[in-house]
Amino acid sequence: MRRTRESSDGPIEIDRxxxxxxxxxxxxxxxxxxxxxxxxxxxxxxxxxxNLSSHLTKLEGAGYVELIxxxxxxxxxxxxxxxxxxxxxxxxxxxxxxxxxxxxxxEGGD
Amino acid sequence: xxxxxxxxxxxxxxxxQTFEHxxxxxAIGLLWLSIGVxxxxxxxxxxxxxxxxxxxxxxxxxRRLIVPRIGHVAFRKRRQRSTARITAILTVTAxxxxxxxxxxxxSTQANAPRAILWLRSHMLAVIALIWGGALAIAGWAAxxxxxxxxxxxxxxxxxxxDLGLPYDMGESLLGVGALITAVGLILLxxxxxxxxxxxxxxxxxx
Numbered sequence: 001m002r003r004t005r006e007s008s009d010g011p012i013e014i015d016r017x018x019x020x021x022x023x024x025x026x027x028x029x030x031x032x033x034x035x036x037x038x039x040x041x042x043x044x045x046x047x048x049x050x051n052l053s054s055h056l057t058k059l060e061g062a063g064y065v066e067l068i069x070x071x072x073x074x075x076x077x078x079x080x081x082x083x084x085x086x087x088x089x090x091x092x093x094x095x096x097x098x099x100x101x102x103x104x105x106x107e108g109g110d
Numbered sequence: 111x112x113x114x115x116x117x118x119x120x121x122x123x124x125x126x127q128t129f130e131h132x133x134x135x136x137a138i139g140l141l142w143l144s145i146g147v148x149x150x151x152x153x154x155x156x157x158x159x160x161x162x163x164x165x166x167x168x169x170x171x172x173r174r175l176i177v178p179r180i181g182h183v184a185f186r187k188r189r190q191r192s193t194a195r196i197t198a199i200l201t202v203t204a205x206x207x208x209x210x211x212x213x214x215x216x217s218t219q220a221n222a223p224r225a226i227l228w229l230r231s232h233m234l235a236v237i238a239l240i241w242g243g244a245l246a247i248a249g250w251a252a253x254x255x256x257x258x259x260x261x262x263x264x265x266x267x268x269x270x271x272d273l274g275l276p277y278d279m280g281e282s283l284l285g286v287g288a289l290i291t292a293v294g295l296i297l298l299x300x301x302x303x304x305x306x307x308x309x310x311x312x313x314x315x316x
Contacts, residue, residue, distance in 0.1 A: 032121035033185050039308045040181030044124060049308075079182070 014100075017062050018093045022047055023055050030065060030082040031090050037079050056080060064089055122253070125189060129254055130304075131176050132297025137168050138245075138260065139291030141204055146283030148208075157208050161201060175298075179305035196252035203244035207237050234279055238268030260290055 018027055025045040029036065036044075042052050059065040064086030068079040082090070141160060148156040184190075210233075229236055242265025249257030267282045277285075 028117060028120055029124065032117050033124060033183055034187075036183040037181045039178070040124075040183045042308065043127075043180055043305070044120075077182075079184070 014096060015089055015093045017058060017064070018089060020055075022051065023059060026052070026055055026059065027064065027082065027086065027090050030080060031087065035068065035079045035081040037077060041080060059086070062086075062089075121185075124183060125185065125253060127180055128183070129256070130297065131180075131301040132294035133168060133171055133176065134254070135256065135260075135294030135297060136291055137164055137294075138200065138257075139287045139289070139294055140164065141200070141287070142264070142283045143287030143291060145204065145208060146280045146285075146287055149278075149280035149283065154208070157204070161204070165197075176301075178307040179301070181308070192252045196248045196254065196257075199244055199248045199251065203240055207241050210237060210240070232272060234268050234272035234282075237279070238265045238272065241265070241268070256293075260286075263289070 018024055022045055026041055029041065029044050038049065038052060041047070041056075042049060045052065047055070056065060056067070060067060063083060066081050066083050068081060070077050070079065141157075141164065144160040145157050148154055185193075242261045245257045245261030245264060249255060249261065264286050267286050268279065271277055271279055271282050
């Protein structure tokens with residue numbers, strides 16, 4: 001499981017599966033909606049079919065998303081949904097990134 | 111921009127994309143057009159028939175023209191409720207306005223209550239308020255900003271007719287309906303240029 005965790009003496013561990021920019025966009029979109037198909041995610045994340053498919057395979061392998069296969073007018077159609085585990089992982093990732101940036105000292109621009 | 115605002119922005123952009131195609135504008139524009147034509151010609155039955163034909167046609171057009179281009183998305187319950195609200199508000203108020211118009215037009219009793227007589231003398235202002243207000247409420251309920259503009263135009267044009275400008279209610283609705291339909295058609299053309307159609311490649315996600 002690639003959960004984000006913070007150790008008291010070691011470096012902060014970021015969930016790299018979510019941290020990758022394209023996957024971050026995919027997960028962020030799935031976090032705020034109920035479910036979407038490949039075309040929607042391609043449009044919103046600016047990915048090709050192959051790229052999207054590869055990222056979704058990784059997210060599905062980690063249990064973060066589930067692919068719901070259905071038939072619409074006798075044609076196969078796949079909807080993608082964030083699982084509870086994926087939602088929890090994204091919440092943890094948000095907290096981690098927020099803490100990381102809030103801890104940074106504010107420097108005046110030069 | 112905070113993470114929460116950014117997520118809200120992502121959701122709102124995805125939501126607003128579902129109105130970019132102009133089909134809702136065409137449906138609303140044609141609805142006012144049909145009411146305008148039914149008033150001008152006296153064929154009252156045109157509007158209910160239009161509503162009965164338009165809703166399934168709109169659903170089919172979405173499936174054939176829009177979904178292959180921007181895909182299918184199911185929004186969370188809050189948004190799903192607002193889509194149902196916008197359809198219900200627009201349909202009910204359009205029909206209420208038509209019923210109100212014909213009831214007051216056909217009422218010939220000279221000894222009718224004063225309130226009815228007053229409503230009759232300001233019928234267009236009342237309808238302007240009902241329909242303009244309904245569009246504004248629907249715009250707020252569905253987070254669909256163009257509806258505010260359409261509500262304001264409809265309200266202004268009908269109020270103008272009530273205040274004695276040289277056009278009647280049928281002509282007002284015909285004009286506003288044609289304008290909204292034209293906006294919808296322009297949006298639809300722009301949408302088609304911006305988003306190419308995609309087919310679901312099911313083997314790719316295996």
